[in-house]
Amino acid sequence: xxxxxxxxxxxxxxxxxxxxxxxxxxxxxxxxxxxxxxxxxxxxxxxxxxxxxxxxxxxxxxxxxxxxxxxxxxxxxxxxxxxxxxxxxxxxxxxxxxxxxxxxxxxxxxxxxxxxxxxxxxxxxxxxxxxxxxxxxxxxxxxxxxxxxxxxxxxxxxxxxxxxxxxxxxxxxxxxxxxxxxxxxxxxxxxxxxxxxxxxxxxxxxxxxxxxxxxxxxxxxxxxxxxxxxxxxxxxxxxxxxxxxxxxxxxxxxxxxxxxxxxxxxxxxxxxxxxxxxxxxxxxxxxxxxxxxxxxxxxxxxxxxxxxxxxxxxxxxxxxxxxxxxxxxxxxxxxxxxxxxxxxxxxxxxxxxxxxxxxxxxxxxxxxxxxxxxxx
DNA sequence: CCCCCCCC
Numbered sequence: 001x002x003x004x005x006x007x008x009x010x011x012x013x014x015x016x017x018x019x020x021x022x023x024x025x026x027x028x029x030x031x032x033x034x035x036x037x038x039x040x041x042x043x044x045x046x047x048x049x050x051x052x053x054x055x056x057x058x059x060x061x062x063x064x065x066x067x068x069x070x071x072x073x074x075x076x077x078x079x080x081x082x083x084x085x086x087x088x089x090x091x092x093x094x095x096x097x098x099x100x101x102x103x104x105x106x107x108x109x110x111x112x113x114x115x116x117x118x119x120x121x122x123x124x125x126x127x128x129x130x131x132x133x134x135x136x137x138x139x140x141x142x143x144x145x146x147x148x149x150x151x152x153x154x155x156x157x158x159x160x161x162x163x164x165x166x167x168x169x170x171x172x173x174x175x176x177x178x179x180x181x182x183x184x185x186x187x188x189x190x191x192x193x194x195x196x197x198x199x200x201x202x203x204x205x206x207x208x209x210x211x212x213x214x215x216x217x218x219x220x221x222x223x224x225x226x227x228x229x230x231x232x233x234x235x236x237x238x239x240x241x242x243x244x245x246x247x248x249x250x251x252x253x254x255x256x257x258x259x260x261x262x263x264x265x266x267x268x269x270x271x272x273x274x275x276x277x278x279x280x281x282x283x284x285x286x287x288x289x290x291x292x293x294x295x296x297x298x299x300x301x302x303x304x305x306x307x308x309x310x311x312x313x314x315x316x317x318x319x320x321x322x323x324x325x326x327x328x329x330x331x332x333x334x335x336x337x338x339x340x341x342x343x344x345x346x347x348x349x350x351x352x353x354x355x356x357x358x359x360x361x362x363x364x365x366x367x368x369x370x371x372x373x374x375x376x
Numbered sequence: 377c378c379c380c381c382c383c384c
Contacts, residue, residue: 194378194379195378196379197377199377200377206377206379208379221378223377223378249379251379251380251381252381304383305382305384307383308382311382313383315384317383330381330383332381332383358383358384359383366382368381369379370379370381
C-alpha cells in the first residue's frame with residue numbers, strides 16, 4: 001500500500017485520499033481483477049492528469065528485448081496460454097507458475113507469470129487475443145529469453161490496439177531441437193488419426209500433416225486433442241502453427257515438427273505459396289525422398305503378396321520417363337490400383353516417393369502411403 | 377509418446 005501512497009503524494013492534493021482509494025478500487029473492479037492495485041493507482045493518477053508517477057518507463061519493443069534488458073515494460077497481446085502449474089517451495093508454500101506467449105508489432109516472447117498472476121491463468125481469466133500492459137524482468141529461461149512477472153511486476157489489461165506480429169520461421173530454417181517455432185504454411189497432405197497405447201497405459205492419439213512454404217516442406221505431428229484439427233482442414237488450406245518444436249525422428253533421421261499441448265494450430269485466410277520441386281529422373285540416388293514429373297512409359301500387373309507379419313498387401317509396378325531418364329515405380333497398397341487408370345504417355349507426378357536400389361540393382365521409387373500421385 | 381520404405 002506504501003507505493004500507492006507514494007503515487008497519491010505525487011498528485012499534490014487534487015483529490016482526497018479517500019476518493020483516490022475509491023477510484024483505485026473502481027479501476028481494479030473495471031479491469032475485472034486483471035490489474036493490480038499499483039497499476040490501477042497509476043492509471044487513476046494518469047486520468048487525473050498526473051503522469052509522472054514513477055513507472056513511466058519507456059515501452060519496450062519485444063524484438064529489442066535481450067537477456068540483459070533487465071526490467072522492462074511492454075504492451076502485448078496474448079497469443080498462447082499454457083496451463084498453470086503448481087510446485088512446492090522450500091518454505092512449505094505452494095508456488096504457481098504459468099507461461100504465455102505474447103506479441104507486439106515487432107515479435108513475440110514468452111511471459112512467465114508467478115503466483116497470483118499464474119492464478120489468473122488457472123481460473124481461465126486470461127484469453128488469447130487480450131492485450132496487457134506488462135512490467136517484469138527479463139531472464140534467460142529454459143526455452144530462451146522470457147519476461148517474468150512476479151509480485152512487483154505489472155500485469156494489467158489494456159485497451160491499446162496491438163497489431164501482433166508472430167515471427168514466422170521458414171521451413172528451411174527449422175533444425176533439430178528447435179523450440180517455440182511459429183510458422184505459416186500450406187497443407188499438402190493429411191493423415192488419418194491413429195491411436196496407440198502410452199507407457200502409462202492410457203490411450204494416445206496421433207496424426208500428421210505435411211506442410212510446405214516457399215522454402216520447403218516438413219512433416220508435422222499432432223498429438224491427442226490436437227489431432228481433431230486434421231478433420232477441420234483440407235489440402236491447400238493455409239495454417240498457422242504456434243509453439244511447435246522440431247525433433248529428428250528415429251526412423252530416417254528426418255527433422256519433423258511436433259505440436260503438443262503447448263502448441264496451437266489454426267487455419268488462416270492468408271494463402272501461403274508452395275511449389276513442388278521435381279527432380280530429374282537421372283539425378284535420383286538411393287536412400288532419399290523424391291518427387292518426379294513425367295509420362296507413364298510402362299505398366300505392370302497388380303500382385304498380391306503376404307508380408308512377414310502375415311498381412312496381405314498389393315503392389316504394382318509402372319515405369320515413368322522424363323527428359324532425363326526412365327525409372328521403375330513400385331505402387332504399394334491402394335496406389336497399386338492406379339495401373340487400371342493409367343495409359344502409356346499419361347502425364348503423372350509422383351510426389352514424395354522413396355528411392356532405393358531394387359531388383360537387378362536398379363534404382364526404383366517406392367510409392368507408399370506417404371506418397372501422393374497426380375495424373376493430368 | 378506414433379507411423380513408415382513391404383513384391384518379383
